[in-house]
Amino acid sequence: MEPASLALFAAVLTLGAASPGPAVVALVARTLARGRAGSFAFILGLATGDIAWLAAAALGLAALAAALGSLFVIVRLAGAGYLAYMAYRLWTAPAAAPEATAPPARQSAFGLYGAGLALTLSNPKTMAFYLALLPTLMDLDTLSMVGFGEMSGIILVVLPLVFAAYVQLADRARRFIASRRAMRALNRVCGVALAGAAVSVATK
Template sequence: MLALLPLLGVWVLAIISPGPDFVVTVQYASARSRRHGVAVGLGVSCAILVWAVGSLLGLAVLFARVSWLYDVVRLAGAAYLLYLGVRTLWSTRGAAPAADPGPARAGGRPGGLVRAWRVGFLTNIGNPKAAVFFGSLFSALLPVDAGVGLRAAAVALMVAVAVVWFTVVATVFGLDPVARAYARTRRWIDRVMGAVLVALAGRLAFER
């Protein structure tokens, strides 16, 4: 397991770097509830599992050889981020919401939690750069003679780190004081988050 420490160190720095996954987790935890934020984080983590396993199976090589497939996933991911950003911006039109978060934050209906999970999963799975990132990470930091067991342990630990990180983020931004502060300035925060998501969509669409 000591052989995995360099890989985990790089992964921790990568996972805590703000990006679309962080933005949607914060948004759902602040606007809805901690449980919704955790559900988003679990969706992101499941997508990370898909990308990590796919990279070990040669997905990055497939994307390199079939460039149109990479572009399809990239543009679909950009379109989804654009949709989230525009929807968030659209929600800020009209009268400002009341400052009290109210019963909308009192727990989470199963359907709402499933939708939150789906948002997290689609946000991450729509970025094919993840396959390239994981492929580079594994080739550079996994021992050359790493067996199936060590590779599986690496993936499991990386997913566990992602789950812990996004649970912490959702817990912090789902706290009542944070939620009340969000409610008081919701329109402006949502405008900033929406603009960030639109900008991230543009970057994903135009950067290869």
């Protein structure tokens, strides 16, 4: 692809990834509650979902996605269910301050990857970007395998960088929490935010 087209894609993708949405809310809330452990697998799942939507846009599957409405509803509800589960876990989490708690139970990398993938596939914002907005920015009908690889490479660079910045900021904020009351309040605020994101994903 032309360098200008790739630069435009990278710029728009960066802005889209940086704007708060269900993925950012889930990532920040998870980091505030559990620290950075497992964030890479979750982010990789999010990026893989973006590549899947890019492939759908490149293959002209917008109409197919609309036709498979019932299947998409299942995926969307799965993503909303994961957010609701995280909201419940945060709301009911122990109120101990971070430095006083034992290390949280480890989640499998595969499970976190799958959660990130499901969340992106069910995210209306991501679907709209690739199926509706991206074709207006560039001619996807002429996209070659090389061009697809280049755009996928940009996704695998841009998204981890943007999301890693959110993880770093959330982890630093987590370290300033010094009381049980503050931790309980933070858990519940994040739980409410995740519940809101779950409703948003489920009803779009």
